[in-house]
Amino acid sequence: MDERSIAEIVRRVIQEVQTVEANASGHVATCAGGAVPGGRDGVFTQIEDAIQAAYVAYQQYTTYSMDDRKRFIAAIRETSRKLNQQWAELAVQDTGMGRVDHKIAKNALAIELTPGTEELTTTCVTGANGLMMQEYTPFGVIGSITPCTNPTAMVINHSICMLSAGNAVVFAPHPKAIQCTLRCMQDINRALVAAGAPANLLTSVSEPTMESAQAIMAHPKVNVLVATGGPGLVKAALTSPKRVVVAGPGNPPVIVDDTADLSNAAKSIYDGSSFDNNMPCICEKECFVLSSVYDAFLAEIQRCGAYLLNPSQTQTLVQATIVNNQVNRDYVGQSAAVLGRVAGVTVPSTCDLLIAETDKNHPFVDHEMLMPILPIVRVNTFEEAMQAAKEAEHGFRHTAIIHSQRLDRITQFAKLMQTNIFVANGPCGTALGNGGEGWTAFTIAGQSGEGPCTPKSFSRLRRFSIKGALRII
Numbered sequence: 001m002d003e004r005s006i007a008e009i010v011r012r013v014i015q016e017v018q019t020v021e022a023n024a025s026g027h028v029a030t031c032a033g034g035a036v037p038g039g040r041d042g043v044f045t046q047i048e049d050a051i052q053a054a055y056v057a058y059q060q061y062t063t064y065s066m067d068d069r070k071r072f073i074a075a076i077r078e079t080s081r082k083l084n085q086q087w088a089e090l091a092v093q094d095t096g097m098g099r100v101d102h103k104i105a106k107n108a109l110a111i112e113l114t115p116g117t118e119e120l121t122t123t124c125v126t127g128a129n130g131l132m133m134q135e136y137t138p139f140g141v142i143g144s145i146t147p148c149t150n151p152t153a154m155v156i157n158h159s160i161c162m163l164s165a166g167n168a169v170v171f172a173p174h175p176k177a178i179q180c181t182l183r184c185m186q187d188i189n190r191a192l193v194a195a196g197a198p199a200n201l202l203t204s205v206s207e208p209t210m211e212s213a214q215a216i217m218a219h220p221k222v223n224v225l226v227a228t229g230g231p232g233l234v235k236a237a238l239t240s241p242k243r244v245v246v247a248g249p250g251n252p253p254v255i256v257d258d259t260a261d262l263s264n265a266a267k268s269i270y271d272g273s274s275f276d277n278n279m280p281c282i283c284e285k286e287c288f289v290l291s292s293v294y295d296a297f298l299a300e301i302q303r304c305g306a307y308l309l310n311p312s313q314t315q316t317l318v319q320a321t322i323v324n325n326q327v328n329r330d331y332v333g334q335s336a337a338v339l340g341r342v343a344g345v346t347v348p349s350t351c352d353l354l355i356a357e358t359d360k361n362h363p364f365v366d367h368e369m370l371m372p373i374l375p376i377v378r379v380n381t382f383e384e385a386m387q388a389a390k391e392a393e394h395g396f397r398h399t400a401i402i403h404s405q406r407l408d409r410i411t412q413f414a415k416l417m418q419t420n421i422f423v424a425n426g427p428c429g430t431a432l433g434n435g436g437e438g439w440t441a442f443t444i445a446g447q448s449g450e451g452p453c454t455p456k457s458f459s460r461l462r463r464f465s466i467k468g469a470l471r472i473i
């Protein structure tokens, strides 16, 4: 009997045991490595059990073929399509932030454009000296710490990427996004089991806290951490001795120069900056416009629906949304209508974005607001625009956007910014497949260098070599 057949038999036995046990108890995840009490579709009471269950699931998963993984990824996409709307509604209800229609769009992007197993191609080189082969292999258990700004799209995206690469995942949801994150994860787990995958490939705890996230970060059975969030998380993640994929904050500037197609620039910036109430890390967050086209641009973006706050309304909004030099989280992800009321105006129901004329040192320029309020700054030269954009981005090297017809300026700005995401002449989402070409990513790992993450980012590259054989031509 060859190795493949033995692995297949082991896999079937494990699956049968698991099914019998699960049917008997209703909530016991069992496998060859031992029983893990308390799990319900991957959700455990204790973090230790969640990690142990994922570890056991990973070991089982190693006995499955690449074709099996392909089938499981198809099951994730299929179930996510069916439940997209429910998850989007729950995400808004749970977090009190963002918009259902845009959450649906984000989930759809994750479902349709996250790369799967097809990305993990084997490289083989042969020659007079023999053969060398490289393959993408799993790390094991990944601890994924997720933000409240993208809860369900992130679970879909990470499940597809990380499971394509053969890993199991322990999620640490944001305490403000527990229900939607867990529901999405449990629904996917059920679809995976129905497709024949081991139970508990995705796990978490019923009451996630900062402490449970820290327990995941420190646990010896968690091989890799993926930390997606703000500055506090980045700081904590970078102290870990483990391999860490760190995807931190952005504060994307956008430049509009005097050669830009102003109508396209205004529409793109309006759409990009207002998307999901500006919560995605890639959204346009401050805008620098050359003086000669400033007035025309301002008129154009108002024609798109933006509401221009006067200086006193702007100041009122600053005082409410920035307290002790920190963004007031009560207003993160709120709509233009809500923020308008805070500023003392009732904006039309068609308005998705507030704009304010500011200078380049204004707090709305400096802070990553994560709200649909876009400061617009008049600059005299392209060089001044670039310098101001560079300062506003704070060296995160996350995202930058430009509207210009001049390739030399586009190139110059891209070189200066050195960001992981750079978009010319479209909304920010263009770079993640939202109206642009290519595939998507929901974790943009600037701090650790992986950039827009795909299954390869969650894989270990291994090499096999043989001397003097297996060249067959």
Ligand code: NAD
Binding pocket: 145, 146, 147, 148, 149, 150, 172, 173, 174, 175, 209, 210, 213, 214, 228, 229, 230, 231, 232, 233, 236, 247, 248, 249, 250, 280, 281, 368, 442, 443, 444, 445, 446
């Ligand atoms: P957040 O930092 O408040 O929380 C993110 C996650 O980290 C949560 O699960 C939270 O519980 C956990 N966390 C925070 N501090 C921690 C600590 N010290 N130890 C352990 N866990 C900790 O961020 P958020 O408000 O949920 O999300 C918005 C932020 O995330 C923004 O800054 C946004 O730019 C960033 N973000 C970045 C990317 C990217 O790909 N680079 C993607 C989405 C969001």
